Amino acid sequence: MSSREEVNLERTHSFLWSKKKWTGIPIMSANMDTLGTPAMHRALSKYNLITCPAKHHLKKNLDKFKRGKSNVCWFGGIDDISKLSKTSSGFIGLDVANGYTIKFVDAVKKLREKCPKATIAAGNVVTADMTQELILAGADIVKVGIGPGSVCTTRIKTGIGYPQLSAVIECADAAHGLNAHIIADGGCVSSGDIVKAFAGGADFVMIGGMLAGHDECDGTLENGVMKFYGMASESAMTRHDNHNAYRGVEGKTVEVEYRGKADETIKDILSGIRSACTYVGANRLKTLSKCTTFVRVNNTHNTVFER
Numbered sequence: 334m335s336s337r338e339e340v341n342l343e344r345t346h347s348f349l350w351s352k353k354k355w356t357g358i359p360i361m362s363a364n365m366d367t368l369g370t371p372a373m374h375r376a377l378s379k380y381n382l383i384t385c386p387a388k389h390h391l392k393k394n395l396d397k398f399k400r401g402k403s404n405v406c407w408f409g410g411i412d413d414i415s416k417l418s419k420t421s422s423g424f425i426g427l428d429v430a431n432g433y434t435i436k437f438v439d440a441v442k443k444l445r446e447k448c449p450k451a452t453i454a455a456g457n458v459v460t461a462d463m464t465q466e467l468i469l470a471g472a473d474i475v476k477v478g479i480g481p482g483s484v485c486t487t488r489i490k491t492g493i494g495y496p497q498l499s500a501v502i503e504c505a506d507a508a509h510g511l512n513a514h515i516i517a518d519g520g521c522v523s524s525g526d527i528v529k530a531f532a533g534g535a536d537f538v539m540i541g542g543m544l545a546g547h548d549e550c551d552g553t554l555e556n557g558v559m560k561f562y563g564m565a566s567e568s569a570m571t572r573h574d575n576h577n578a579y580r581g582v583e584g585k586t587v588e589v590e591y592r593g594k595a596d597e598t599i600k601d602i603l604s605g606i607r608s609a610c611t612y613v614g615a616n617r618l619k620t621l622s623k624c625t626t627f628v629r630v631n632n633t634h635n636t637v638f639e640r
Contacts, residue, residue, distance in 0.1 A: 334616055337607040341617045343381065346536060348473040349513045350445060351452040355423060357381040357404055358603070359618075360527065361516070363482075363541035364388060364408045364428060366572065367561055371397040372549035376595040378404055380603065383424070385539070387551070388564075389573065391416050398422070406454060411440040418447045426454030428476065430487070430565065430583070433463055438470050445471025457518060459495035461507035468513040474537065475513065477504045481520030483542040484563035487583045498533055498627075505534025524605025531606075531618060532625040540602075546589035547598065554591050562586035 334340065345356040361383035362368045369387035371394070377384050378401035385406045386398055391413060398405050406424035409417050417425045427444060429437055432455065441455045455467045456476025464475045480487040480494035488494035497520035508515045517535035521527050521543060530538045544550070545561035552559045562568040563584025570582070592598060610616070613624040 334611050334614070337604070337611055339616055340607040340610040342603060342606060342610075344536070344618055346514055348452045349468065349511065350471055350473050351450055353450075353452050355403065355452070357383065359383070359537040360602070361385055361406060361537055361539045362544050363518070363539050364406075365541055365562075365564055367550045367552050367559075368541060368544050370549055370551050373544065373547075373595065374398050374405065375400065376547075376549050376599065379596075380599050382599070383537070388413075388428075391420075395420060408454070411437065414440065414444050414447060417444065418451075424452045424454055424474070426456075426474070426476070428454075428456065430457065430479075432456050432458040432467065432476075438466060441467055441470040441472055454516060456516070459500040459504065461503045464504040464507040464515065465511060468508060468511050473513060474516055475504060475508055476516045476518045476539070477501055477535075478518035478520065478539075482518075482563060482584075483522065484561060484566065484585050484587055485519065485583065486563070486585055487565070490583050498529060501530055501533040501535050505536070508536075509534065524602045525609070527602065528606055528609040528621070529627075531621050532627070534622055542589070543602065544595060544598065546592040547595040548593060549595045557591050558588040559591055560586055561589050 342358045344359050347354050358381050362373055364385035366387045369385055374384035383404045383406055385408055391409055403423035405422035407420045407422050408426045408428035427440055452473045454474040455472040457478050459479050467475050477500050481497040501517045504515050514536035516537040516539050517530035518539040521540050527538050546559045566584030566586050567582050568586040615621040615624040
């Protein structure tokens with residue numbers, strides 16, 4: 334290739350259970366309060382990216398995400414199956430913090446029975462065996478990641494987690510063996526991290542913090558910063574009146590620098606991915622994983638030896 338312009342970032346995915354096809358750039362905004370807005374959907378749609386609306390929009394704002402509905406993925410909890418079945422978007426999904434329960438697997442089966450033609454995503458998990466379990470239960474796409482998000486404190490509070498790149502590689506291998514797909518959810522702070530997720534086998538990459546701080550976000554601008562918070566944070570619990578005696582905080586609220594409109598950030602992300610593809614000789618995003626090799630880098634301490 335002689336130019337980044339020659340790189341095709343669009344992918345066409347065919348899904349196991351729904352039998353549908355989707356074509357677009359497989360990057361999606363996280364389904365978080367501050368990011369999953371109608372304004373963010375309009376911005377991402379211009380570049381054929383996917384929006385995951387914040388869960389509270391599922392109750393009353395379905396019409397605000399009609400534009401480019403093939404590029405909308407509605408996520409809900411186990412109790413939202415009936416609401417999800419009423420959407421007409423490209424994707425629907427079940428999103429819980431811990432996908433390792435029989436109740437969650439049964440919920441995926443129930444959603445598949447209720448919506449046999451829907452393209453269904455489910456998660457989050459981080460291991461090959463549970464990836465396969467969710468696919469066999471009816472999921473077309475499995476969401477991968479526990480604790481890697483920039484405003485997630487699950488690994489600190491609970492000691493539970495899994496290195497994100499390892500999870501992506503292992504879960505992608507398991508999913509692809511069944512002709513299914515995965516979303517790499519969390520851990521990306523730069524376009525280079527998105528590249529590594531795709532190179533590791535991810536079919537979709539979900540980003541959060543990289544889209545925070547823009548005009549399209551839900552939040553007020555004060556002294557040049559905007560708030561961004563995790564969905565298990567005190568801010569989210571207060572907003573949605575979700576406090577109880579047995580549940581603690583597993584997320585944080587941070588202030589991010591105001592960054593204007595999302596367009597420039599989106600262009601910068603896509604430019605970085607195109608550039609990476611030219612470095613490894615991949616003229617299509619589809620071939621990126623076949624053109625890359627990961628090299629393990631160990632952390633070492635500089636030591637001064639004296640004779």
